Amino acid sequence: MKIAVCVSFVPDTASKIKISAESSAVDTTGLTFILNPYDEFAIEEALKLKEKLGGEVHIFSMGNDTVKEGIRKALAMGADEGSHLKTDISFDAISTAKALADAIKNYGAELVLVGKQSVDTDGGVMAQLIAEFLDWNAVPSVTSLTIEGVNVTAESEIEGGKEVISTSLPCVISTQKGLNDPRYASLKGIMASKKKNIAEIAVVLENLSTTFISASLPPAKPAGRILGSDSSAVSELVRLLKDEAKVL
Amino acid sequence: MKIYVLVEQRSGVIKDSSLQAISQAAVLASAVSATCVTALVVGSEISNIEKARSYGAEAVIHLKNDNLAFYSGSGYKEVILSSIDTNDSCIIIAANTSFGKDLAAKLAVKLNAGIVTDVVAINSDGGKLEFTKPIYAGKAYQTLSLNSTNKVITLRPNIFPAVVSQNLSTLEVKEVGTPSLSAKVIEYKKNEGKLDVAEASIIVSGGRGMQSPEHFKLIEELADTLGAAVGASRAVVDAGWRPHAEQVGQTGKTVSPTLYVACGISGAIQHLAGMSSSRYIVAINKDKDAPIFSVADYGIAGDVFEVVPALIKALKQ
Numbered sequence: 001m002k003i004a005v006c007v008s009f010v011p012d013t014a015s016k017i018k019i020s021a022e023s024s025a026v027d028t029t030g031l032t033f034i035l036n037p038y039d040e041f042a043i044e045e046a047l048k049l050k051e052k053l054g055g056e057v058h059i060f061s062m063g064n065d066t067v068k069e070g071i072r073k074a075l076a077m078g079a080d081e082g083s084h085l086k087t088d089i090s091f092d093a094i095s096t097a098k099a100l101a102d103a104i105k106n107y108g109a110e111l112v113l114v115g116k117q118s119v120d121t122d123g124g125v126m127a128q129l130i131a132e133f134l135d136w137n138a139v140p141s142v143t144s145l146t147i148e149g150v151n152v153t154a155e156s157e158i159e160g161g162k163e164v165i166s167t168s169l170p171c172v173i174s175t176q177k178g179l180n181d182p183r184y185a186s187l188k189g190i191m192a193s194k195k196k197n198i199a200e201i202a203v204v205l206e207n208l209s210t211t212f213i214s215a216s217l218p219p220a221k222p223a224g225r226i227l228g229s230d231s232s233a234v235s236e237l238v239r240l241l242k243d244e245a246k247v248l
Numbered sequence: 249m250k251i252y253v254l255v256e257q258r259s260g261v262i263k264d265s266s267l268q269a270i271s272q273a274a275v276l277a278s279a280v281s282a283t284c285v286t287a288l289v290v291g292s293e294i295s296n297i298e299k300a301r302s303y304g305a306e307a308v309i310h311l312k313n314d315n316l317a318f319y320s321g322s323g324y325k326e327v328i329l330s331s332i333d334t335n336d337s338c339i340i341i342a343a344n345t346s347f348g349k350d351l352a353a354k355l356a357v358k359l360n361a362g363i364v365t366d367v368v369a370i371n372s373d374g375g376k377l378e379f380t381k382p383i384y385a386g387k388a389y390q391t392l393s394l395n396s397t398n399k400v401i402t403l404r405p406n407i408f409p410a411v412v413s414q415n416l417s418t419l420e421v422k423e424v425g426t427p428s429l430s431a432k433v434i435e436y437k438k439n440e441g442k443l444d445v446a447e448a449s450i451i452v453s454g455g456r457g458m459q460s461p462e463h464f465k466l467i468e469e470l471a472d473t474l475g476a477a478v479g480a481s482r483a484v485v486d487a488g489w490r491p492h493a494e495q496v497g498q499t500g501k502t503v504s505p506t507l508y509v510a511c512g513i514s515g516a517i518q519h520l521a522g523m524s525s526s527r528y529i530v531a532i533n534k535d536k537d538a539p540i541f542s543v544a545d546y547g548i549a550g551d552v553f554e555v556v557p558a559l560i561k562a563l564k565q
Contacts, residue, residue: 013498013518017387026388037499094362119498121390122383123365124344128321128353137322137431140350143492155437157493158346160258160444163319167431177499178492209362209396213378216389218525224544226536231558233548237530238562240546245528247450247507248474248563 001055003046004109005079006100006130007039008061009070010120017217025090025215026120033066035073038115040182041175045145046113047078048180053147056080060103062096064088068198075193076185082198083107092210093121097129099203105134109170116141116174127174137167143178249282250333254342254351255289255300255308259436260317262289262296265343265405265447267303272370272408273341274304279372282339287417288331290324292317297419304413310421318433319347325354326427332359337397344402345446352400362394365402368525385498385521405447406504443477445496450507453479453496453523457512457533457552461489466556467511473563479503479523481513497522512552515540532556 011017011031020027035043046057059074061067062085071082085099104112112131117124131138143162144155150169155162157176185193227233227240241248251273255266266287273285287305289297292314300308311327328351332338340355342348344366356363368389369380379401380391445451452474454467464478471478480490482497496503498518508526513519515531515538523529524543531540536549548555 011384013385013521014516015384015387016517017384019388025390026383092362094356097357120384122381122385122502125349125353125356125363125365128350129357129363132354132357138350138354139321139431140346153434156346159446160442161436161438163433164435164437165431166434171431176492177495207395209394210364211393211395213391213393215383215391218386218389221524221543224529224531224541224547226541226547226549228548228550229536230548230550231555233550234555234558234562237546237548237559241507241528241530245507245545247528 001049001053001111002107002109003049003055003057004060004104004107004112005039005042005046005057005074006060006112006114006126007043007070007074008036008118008120009033009063009067010036010118013037013119019215019217023214023216025212033069035070036115036118038117038119038175038177041177041179042113042115043074043077043079044180044182045175047183049111049147058082058107058109060085060100062087062091062099062203071198072193073185075196076190077183078189081196084198084200085203086200087203087205089205090212091205092208093123093125093129094209095205097126098133101130101133103201104130111169112172114172114174116176127172131172134170134172136170136172138172138174139165139167140174141176142173143176145173145179249280249337249339251277251282251285251339251341252332253285253287253305254328254340254348255287256343256345256347257289257291257294260291260293260295262294262300263343263345264410265345267300267410268405268408269341269343269403270300270303270305271411272403274413276339276370276372280339280375280377288328290316290327301417301419302412303410305417308417308419310419311424312421313424313426315426315429318436320429320432321350321354322430323427323432324351325358327424328355329358339398340400342402344404348402352402356400359398359400360396361398361400362396363400364392364394366404367401368404368407382502382525385502385518386525387521404504406449439493445477445479445494445503446501448477449505450474450476451479451496451503451505452476452509452511453481453513454484454511455481455513456483457514458484464490466553470509470556470560473560476509481519482516510540510544511556513540514538515543
């Protein structure tokens with residue numbers, strides 16, 4: 001089976017976020033970048049499916065030249081090859097999904113795996129957008145996946161529970177924590193990844209549906225009050241929650 | 249310009265986050281001079297459909313088919329697309345839940361629309377819409393506009409109020425044919441008896457400071473007392489003490505409850521990102537220098553095993 005995995009390369013979740021001088025966007029200079037944590041579940045699932053069913057795993061990522069390093073990390077985990085959808089301008093979810101869907105169609109994937117959300121832009125709809133451009137079905141936030149022939153059964157995490165969803169290949173699955181434990185890249189894997197092919201695809205973006213206006217940090221919270229250091233402070237806490245915060 | 253609200257029902261009950269979306273749609277309608285707000289509910293029997301009529305939409309349409317009691321991405325999309333007037337421009341609004349995001353994204357592509365998810369503020373000065381959404385799990389905010397004729401947005405639950413309107417919406421029950429069910433829910437496994445952190449108005453969370461999974465009984469008891477959901481830090485989820493569904497933070501759920509009580513949580517930057525937009529935050533932690541106190545409104549720098557039982561007792565009185 002030909003499996004496409006879409007990944008993003010994002011600032012480490014421990015990063016402190018700064019805003020650029022002209023307040024239009026987040027300033028990522030100097031930050032450490034990592035594979036989007038949710039995408040690691042997608043890569044792991046693809047590798048497990050390849051081990052079971054045979055086939056190949058192709059990594060797709062869109063962005064400037066830095067995302068190549070992210071693709072390389074996925075190749076080091078064991079993926080076969082990659083495609084870098086290259087653009088240097090800011091892009092939105094729709095244009096990303098369209099470009100990815102076009103590349104995936106050319107590749108001829110039967111299954112697409114993607115993290116349930118990228119922890120930078122926090123859009124959370126990439127799987128559905130890609131699927132819709134391909135005219136396929138999508139199953140979001142998957143914590144358990146079974147593929148038998150063309151039949152797909154997946155558990156999808158929703159608020160307050162899980163839905164068991166039945167669909168068929170080809171489809172797009174977005175991956176959630178709980179699906180698997182992503183492997184670490186071995187030294188051998190890292191060495192091998194350097195020789196693996198990353199194709200460059202130039203992406204032309206026009207008529208973006210989104211205009212990015214500004215970015216800002218959350219308003220600073222005034223310092224809170226420490227009411228005490230043991231249970232004698234509890235009655236004051238309850239009083240404040242009732243009378244001042246009015247949340248009880 | 250028309251506005252459609254995608255109303256979510258589970259087990260035949262309409263969700264509060266959808267009522268909030270209807271109210272916000274009514275607010276937007278006047279700002280953008282929309283001619284009509286229509287709330288669309290797909291499903292079989294809907295026990296509280298009358299409730300949806302009270303939040304400011306002109307019309308509530310129940311698209312009814314017994315095969316659509318459970319969610320089907322393919323089926324719901326088809327039924328909703330056939331109910332949208334494509335001769336006019338539109339704004340589609342849903343709550344930013346699994347259901348809302350799933351349908352919103354599908355419709356955005358089909359309607360050639362731009363999409364913004366997880367919107368927490370809308371500025372409509374001069375009829376031009378600007379949407380603000382958290383990025384990096386709330387470490388920053390992005391404001392943007394959509395240039396497309398049709399627009400799709402999802403609203404973070406519990407940010408926009410559900411406001412009861414004087415005028416009752418019309419209600420139409422429309423029997424629809426069975427659409428493509430090429431992707432469908434075949435079973436719903438509800439987390440028994442538990443509130444979900446993503447939907448709760450009060451959350452009690454525990455971290456490493458609880459020292460062992462058994463001690464989460466205290467967290468559960470405090471949560472029960474407050475009618476709250478149980479949350480957890482990444483550390484205790486990774487240690488296998490608590491299920492992932494409870495994880496709050498950048499690789500878990502981003503939450504904005506009215507009250508967040510953090511017990512034995514020091515406050516890693518990823519955790520703070522996921523909960524610092526809560527309206528009130530209480531922190532109980534031994535270490536008075538823990539970062540959690542920098543976002544807490546009220547703190548007790550003491551032993552959770554002494555303070556939490558006393559708090560439960562005080563609340564029960």
